Amino acid sequence: MLTRKQHELLRFIQVRLEESGVSPSFEEMKDALDLKSKSGVHRLISALEERGFIRRLPNRARALEVLRQPDDVTNKAPAPVAPREAPVALRPAPRAPEPANDVIEIPLHGRIAAGVPIEAIEGQSMLPVPAALLGSGDHYALEVSGDSMIEAGILDGDLALVKRTDTARDGEIVVALIRGEEATLKYLRRDGPKVRLDPANAAYEAQIYGAEEVQVQGKLAGILRRYH
Structure with a gap:
């Protein structure tokens, strides 16, 4: 219903x-x-x-x-159908849907910074995003800080579009809250009772935690990049 x-x-x-x-x-x-x-x-x-x-x-x-x-x-009875008239001329086919610049606004919470949980980053503004970039669900945006995901094409200063969820599959890029204190954007991997957060930069090592120490707060849906 x-x-x-x-x-x-x-x-x-x-x-x-x-x-x-x-x-x-x-x-x-x-x-x-x-x-x-x-x-x-x-x-x-x-x-x-x-x-x-x-x-x-x-x-x-x-x-x-x-x-x-x-x-x-x-389930209601269909409305009466008027008698068909003899065709006079061919009617033009309906126009194909035209592209449009529809946008929606999602919260832009700020930079993903060590020691600051997502809940503590108040919505500083709203970010207009083309609707075609987002699928179903609730989304928010975060500004990426650092170079730990550059090999995944995610650069410092990029805007990460994140679908709000508390579940994710292995290999997905997620926003993970560590011990209720530190938020980070990393690949999620599970290894028995442990959770491994993998960077996409050979200069950084993976972070390994107990499963109870890591809370998924969203998964990456897209990236916006500003050129100055």
Whole structure:
């Protein structure tokens, strides 16, 4: 069962697709649902996507497809269909979804610094990010400090886009909180009762801890780089 806002958004997307063949922009969805920011739209879309009601078409920031309607809609009797008129001329095919520069805002917490847990880094600002760079789920951003991940293409000053989660598979790059005090961006490896945090720089050694000493606070979803 969908929430009222999820139901309203699903219906709005469906109507716009039927009318124009193009899904609405994040700004249009925000205004239609009377939301304060586009991040709320992103959360609703992610929830609908995870539950199988819509999907994002690849390589297009503004392309959404409605896969199904809620049971309380699909179980109703279909609306009467008007008699078909004789065709007069071929109608043009619906326009293909056009790329758009939809962005969402995610918290930018600051630099990953030794001795400072993620919870202690207050959100200093909001970072606008192209929606196409983020999948489903809740995200935040951190500024990378140091060169321990340069061989993975992650440089000092890069902005790490992190999906908030407390689980990750071996080999994934995660934000790990060590002993509740120090946050670091490293490859995660498990070795029996131990957890190994591997850098991507031959000049650094792996860090090994007991499993109870390491808490995953997110996994890397992408990198943004500013050129000055």
